Amino acid sequence: MRFVIGHISHETNAFSPIRTDHAEFVKRGLFRGEGIAKAYCGTKTHIGGFFDVAAREGVELIPTIAAGATPAGPVAREAYDQYLQELLDGISAAGKIDGVLLALHGAMMVEGKPDGEGDILSAVRQLVGKDMPVVSTLDLHANITPKMVANADALFVYDTYPHVDTYEKGVIAAETIIRAARGGVRPVMGFRQLPMMHAVVFQYTGAIPMSTVFEYVRRLEDNEKVIDICVAAGFPWSDFDGAGYSVVVTTDGDRDLAQRLADEVGDLSWNLRRLFERRLYTPEEAVRMAAASPVGPVVMADVSDNPGAGASCDSVEVVRVMVEHGVKSAAVAVIADTKALELCAKAGVGSKVTVTIGAKTDSFHGKPLEVTGRVRLISDGVFLRKGPMSTGMVNTMGKTVVLNVDGIEILLTEQRVQPTDAEVFRSVGIEPLDKQMLLLKSCVHYRAAFEPLARGGVLEVVGPGLSHPDLNLLPFKAIRRPMYPLDEA
Numbered sequence: 001m002r003f004v005i006g007h008i009s010h011e012t013n014a015f016s017p018i019r020t021d022h023a024e025f026v027k028r029g030l031f032r033g034e035g036i037a038k039a040y041c042g043t044k045t046h047i048g049g050f051f052d053v054a055a056r057e058g059v060e061l062i063p064t065i066a067a068g069a070t071p072a073g074p075v076a077r078e079a080y081d082q083y084l085q086e087l088l089d090g091i092s093a094a095g096k097i098d099g100v101l102l103a104l105h106g107a108m109m110v111e112g113k114p115d116g117e118g119d120i121l122s123a124v125r126q127l128v129g130k131d132m133p134v135v136s137t138l139d140l141h142a143n144i145t146p147k148m149v150a151n152a153d154a155l156f157v158y159d160t161y162p163h164v165d166t167y168e169k170g171v172i173a174a175e176t177i178i179r180a181a182r183g184g185v186r187p188v189m190g191f192r193q194l195p196m197m198h199a200v201v202f203q204y205t206g207a208i209p210m211s212t213v214f215e216y217v218r219r220l221e222d223n224e225k226v227i228d229i230c231v232a233a234g235f236p237w238s239d240f241d242g243a244g245y246s247v248v249v250t251t252d253g254d255r256d257l258a259q260r261l262a263d264e265v266g267d268l269s270w271n272l273r274r275l276f277e278r279r280l281y282t283p284e285e286a287v288r289m290a291a292a293s294p295v296g297p298v299v300m301a302d303v304s305d306n307p308g309a310g311a312s313c314d315s316v317e318v319v320r321v322m323v324e325h326g327v328k329s330a331a332v333a334v335i336a337d338t339k340a341l342e343l344c345a346k347a348g349v350g351s352k353v354t355v356t357i358g359a360k361t362d363s364f365h366g367k368p369l370e371v372t373g374r375v376r377l378i379s380d381g382v383f384l385r386k387g388p389m390s391t392g393m394v395n396t397m398g399k400t401v402v403l404n405v406d407g408i409e410i411l412l413t414e415q416r417v418q419p420t421d422a423e424v425f426r427s428v429g430i431e432p433l434d435k436q437m438l439l440l441k442s443c444v445h446y447r448a449a450f451e452p453l454a455r456g457g458v459l460e461v462v463g464p465g466l467s468h469p470d471l472n473l474l475p476f477k478a479i480r481r482p483m484y485p486l487d488e489a
Helices: 022-028 034-040 046-057 077-093 116-128 146-150 166-181 210-220 255-271 283-292 317-324 338-347 446-453
Strands: 002-009 030-032 060-068 099-104 134-138 154-157 187-193 226-232 246-252 298-302 330-336 352-357 369-379 382-384 394-396 400-405 408-413 437-440 458-461
Touching: 002 046, 002 077, 002 166, 022 030, 022 060, 022 077, 030 034, 034 046, 034 060, 046 060, 046 099, 046 166, 060 077, 077 116, 099 116, 099 166, 116 134, 116 146, 134 166, 146 187, 154 166, 154 187, 154 226, 154 246, 166 226, 187 255, 210 226, 210 255, 226 255, 246 255, 283 298, 283 317, 283 437, 283 458, 298 446, 317 330, 317 369, 317 408, 317 437, 338 352, 338 369, 338 400, 338 408, 352 400, 369 408, 437 446, 446 458
Parallel strands: 002 060, 002 099, 099 134, 134 154, 298 437, 298 458, 330 408, 330 437
Antiparallel strands: 030 060, 187 246, 226 246, 352 369, 369 400, 382 394, 400 408
């Protein structure tokens, strides 16, 4: 048996001024053909799961394209058109195949096409016909639309945030499409879309209400007819009419059961909607509390400037407070500031420099900060992931400078990087356990690698930024209304 695989992925913040063009995909990693196997085989990722199942089941995978970019503004139409055409050409050139297995995100907006994944799945379905199995994995932050459901046989959404089950979802997606092609299962879906969306910091699956929802889901999955139950909490900064929370249930041939269970999980989620919030801290509060902690490190998560949600990754408001309070033991990952790092790199390792860092991308992320420090290290920013998320993948921060500002070690990078693996620090000679404070540009993903290291606890910090949890601050134009919590319900 032969299956085509492909990956076109982006999480789009419609309010970001950063255009996601071809160069942005190249930065993150753009692979074609056998290069996909080289990049993903042996990794704990969804595509790694595809390859492992194929090897076990003795089926052939025909890789086409794997394109992913750091979350930002809408994907440039020319880049999207090129990647989609490569996927479709790969399917056509493969000859006789038994199915198409995709790794999509679910929150990609393209210039002129707000429902990117709906467009991809529709194009694939039109090419292969209604009888060929088409299956895809999706992110927990997917904005699942009727168009996506109508053009796929099954959709498998990560159950965890932080996303530590991407491999497992890749495995079940691959197993399901193989079973479907062999006639052993007939996947059908039930779908419920809810009029609510919440900032991603409140979608953490290790706490109420998401933990409550998934406990209920696990019980429902004991039904032998149920293949999978997916809860997609949505990506609220994708400003289009498909954004929001949804539920997808896949059963073996029983569409009525699938719909009934989707409605059950949807009703529970709606009833818990007011629990999607918790205490967050100002930069001043967080730094004072971290400094007073008898043990470190204290992890401070700057949830408003998360590059994994499309923010610029260059707000320095928490750093400003750290400097003002004379913090002497801290590490910051990361400040994406090419201009500042080039000035530091030009000065050279060991040099004392005065540079202005941060707030160079847009007006959402506060003001720049002038600091004086010593250049401790210059690196290519490449590291191997060793933590629970995407284990084994090679990542890069681009050119990286470690600037020591009187005990605060700041990673200045070319690329916007969400610190989801401790190797972000260790690869540049910083042991996170040696610091009193760790400032991380992340909403939730940091928890997988850093919560076990946070002997002084975790503080979620709200400063300026495009991933600010108060959605009322943004000028939504295209989402469905009413939409909780923007509209009371």
